[in-house]
Amino acid sequence: MPKGIFITLEGPDGSGKSTQVENIRAYFVSNGREVVVSREPGGTSISEKLRSIVLDNANAEMDDVTEMLIYAAARAQHVAEKIRPALERGAVVVCDRFVDSSIAYQGFGRNLGDQVSEVNRYATGGLEPDVTFFMDLDPEIGRARIGKDVRDRLEQQKLDFHYRVYDGYKALCDKYPERIVRIDASKTIDEIKGDIYSKLETLETLETLETL
């Protein structure tokens, strides 16, 4: 049985993650692998309910710590019910956002700091992605891609919040150079796909070497 692979995508809102999630799915399906695609917050029935609470524009009074804990609670359920079982049966799990989002948005954006990593280590039982693609795009460009009328509670935040989030991501790239692959998200969709596929090829070669 192949080893499970856990891949996450991160980046500012509007950086084109969902398109690339589908390209990664196609890559592994054509190699005959079981692929589980998911997203955060969400991915299970309970986590999707928590998603609607945390992103609801009507919840303007939500406290920052409450927000951070809802993301972590949604994640705990997602890991326990969906991600861990899939990895254990050898699937490739491709997830749109994971713990790095909480570190960037709540840790840096909301200034909650290191507590965010600790809470999330507990929520995930220490599960970490094998590879993370960081879709590097200026937050102002990302934000302009999302129409004003459809912005959720987080996307509504002022630009300085989004720049703090972006700084958070850059700090994560420096801290985890082995895990996080920076992708220039200002390139065309096809160029980005090419950059991601070359990394996936290296990953598969490494996997094959490990099983020899």
Ligand code: TMP
């Ligand atoms: P999405 O639009 O990529 O589905 O993500 C929903 C929003 O939630 C997005 O603005 C980023 C934010 N978010 C956090 O603030 N913390 C988290 O832990 C996650 C997963 C998302």
